[in-house]
Amino acid sequence: MADELVFYTNPMSRGRIARWMLEETGVPYHTEIMTFGGTMKAPDYLAVNPMGKVPTIRHGETIVTECAAICAYLADTFPEKELAPKPHERGSYYRWMFFAAGPLEAAATNRALGFVTPAEKSRMAGYGSFGDVMDTLEKAVSTSPYIAGDRFTAADVYVGSHIGWGLGFGTFEKRQAFADYVARVTNREGYRRATALDDELMQQMQ
Incomplete structure (x- = not known):
């Protein structure tokens, strides 16, 4: 087809x-x-x-x-x-989706690898420092129920996945705002179906 x-x-x-x-x-x-x-x-x-x-x-x-x-x-x-806001309402939607794809993933990956950006060279890193990223993300998920406002969007799939994995693997700081946000965005049939499918595949591959 x-x-x-x-x-x-x-x-x-x-x-x-x-x-x-x-x-x-x-x-x-x-x-x-x-x-x-x-x-x-x-x-x-x-x-x-x-x-x-x-x-x-x-x-x-x-x-x-x-x-x-x-x-x-x-x-x-x-x-x-x-699953996306109307085009004229997509400022926050694009902002936080690309924040997660850029600064957030880079900061979390470097932390997992044991790399710490020297304070005097933080301007060279797109994310500044790991603490800056965590503080910024905490404010973002605390401002509204969902990352781009009052409605669930594709940005919540992406940002929520990053935070959920970060909390699970210990690459994120454990903050209540993060846990609350992940609980909100994963309380969906789509998430449950996807998780069940992948968990079943993992069992089959063992």
Whole structure:
């Protein structure tokens, strides 16, 4: 089919973010399970995603990689699902989605790797310092029920996934505002369906 939606993933990867977003849309899709160091690096898949990473979606002739881009693409492609604000209301939506894709992920990754930006060189880092990022994020999730306002959007899928993983793996500071926000955004059928699907796949792969 020209508009077939194919989802390349592994249940032990960031593919869980894209899976959640796909389940929020409720549209049918075909899942291709990729293996680390195996099918992810095979020529056929490298032709789809030269990075050899997941997730990736192929929608007809359109290929989208990177979780934030996948979330935004799906929200725009299926506007009837109302997973993005109206175009003139998207300031906060774009701001926090790209904040999570840039400063937040970089700061959390560096922390997990044991890298600390020297205070005198913090201006060289796009995120400044880990503390700056945590404080900024705490204010963002405390201002309104959802990251872009009063309604759940694709930005909550992306930001909520980052915070949930950060709390679970210990790469984020444990703050009550973070826990409360994650509880709000994951209390959804789409999240529960996505989690059940990926957990079942993990069991099958063991």
